Amino acid sequence: MTQPRPTTAPAHRLVPGPAGRVHLVEQGSGPLVLLVHGFPESWYSWRRQLPALAAAGYRAAALDVRGYGRSSRPADPAAYRMLDLVADNVAVVEALGEREAVIVGHDWGATVAATSALLRPDVFRAVGLLSVPYTPPGGPRPSEVFAAMGGPDAEQEFYVSYFQEPGRAEAEIEPDVRGWLAGFYAALSAGTQPGPGAPDPHFVSRGGTLRERFPAGRLPSWLTEEDLDVYAGEFERTGLTGALNRYRNMDRDWADLAAHHGAPVKQPALFLGGALDASTTWLSDAIAAYPATLPGLTASHLLDGCGHWLQQERPEDTNRLLTDWLAALPA
Template sequence: MGSCELNDAIKHGEVVVNGVRLHYAEQGEGPLVLLLHGFPESWYSWRHQFAPLAEAGYRVVAPDQRGYARSEQPERIDAYTLLHLVGDVTALIAALGEEKAVVVGHDWGAPVAWAAAALRPDLVRGVAGLSVPPLPAGPGTLSAARENFGEGFYQIYFQEPGRADAELAADVKSSLRRILCGIQPDGEPRPWIVPEGKKLLDTVPEPESLPDWLTDEDLDVFAADYARHGEHAFTGGLNWYRNIDRNSELMTAFVGQRIDVPALFVVGERDLVNAMIAPEAVQYLLTHLTPRLHRHVRLPDTGHWTQQERPAEVTEALLDFLAHLDK
């Protein structure tokens, strides 16, 4: 059993938003802070942030986003657009009986958080993105990915329904262990590329040992939640990628939309996202899209799994940001 499961203060609940049943974990009382995970993660990726944020006087809620872990998986691929995901966030705030929230997102959760802040500043009083900076309108296009990284780029590999799904679901715990530990085996940022003739997991061999930020018990918690969906354990999350081009079309009206709420950006200096979005491009995006940026935090010796790899530093940055909002 993982460390977060032993925290009796964390409560678990379910709510139906927009016709989809979402599971969430919760701790504390006070202003609402929503924590949105990425791929392939769940509420549990925030295990280190619950207690300190709750002790600082906040109501901390981390949902399994639609398609993930203990939450429901809509069958249609087009039920996972960025607008659906933002709709889940806005509906969740209301379902929790709140009027506003600070929204924090990591990896895929970051575009959801940024978009929620851009589109509904009346509901989002502050936004923090980890790893992925705010983008002009959604997370890019597949044609740009092909041009920059080739057909083997993982986001393109994910597009064929059923292919990556079956590979990853064959051994859920092994797949999670390989991805969490293997996409940056030497700590250097590089795009995740699948060579022609290879399978996805061929690129992420089993690690000889786990990093100090991830235990076998942690993996058990992640795997048990994912395994609830059987052969579709990863399908919900993969369907987010299958809407990249659709998101680009749907978000056309919002190209260049500024995020007019206080913002925080945190990224590891060795995050693989740095190999896909150059640091100078990140700075340009932050300057032009987040006029109320509080801080841009770069964490040394930190890869992609930001809040898990550097829990103390991420929590400190979040607490500083939250205190700034409450002044």
């Protein structure tokens, strides 16, 4: 069946935000769908969704999250807390001349999207979560949870704790951004992720690096050399600190959102996960809790044979499930 052609070509825009500027790429016309990427990516991770959403009758806008790409990169690490990212998303909706939007996020973007929907239901009428399930605010202090994940012998360290120490991950990544990104993407992709019994790439050996556990020698099937050039070129220009500062605010977020501990997101919701993604296997209890935590959930799918980079690994499936869900939302 022939798909309708997009109404417009992708257009880059800079719009005002609380930290200065937000860069986004938009395509199409109709109800606004705001697309929020994760780590370590950019608006470019939604390159396959922009034309599909435009063709389906939506105005799709994929932004560079604060600290990434052409968006502002505040110097203060505390400027990357969740409340600031929610404010950025609201500012984008307003700058685009809209009153409301559907928000869809992947990886960290899924958490940002869920929190945006939680805090501003007046702006975000529905929420789509890719790869990372919704877990309500609350529980133990995050830094303490992650510090304990290396095990009692402390011979290895969880990657979140590794990322939380200023400068440490930058020292590993920035001498060879392109090579590090290639390994990181491969480590979490179906077809190139380490097999059973191999060292887990989510952990760092004491005194070691994450890269030591990445597969080497080939790119995942969804990533071309040209795609890798785009990602690497952005991070070579900006550095990694802005992106990594998201991890360095998790305890601040925990305190900022204390009034919302245990709160459900009530808007219509979508969840898409990869069956081979650690985010969905480790957080299976969060998915099981959706009747209480996402009572508005109207569609949930685990894609067999898919890793973490869901909308890039399986763009056709993602586009179909996303547009079907959008079409079924209340007007």
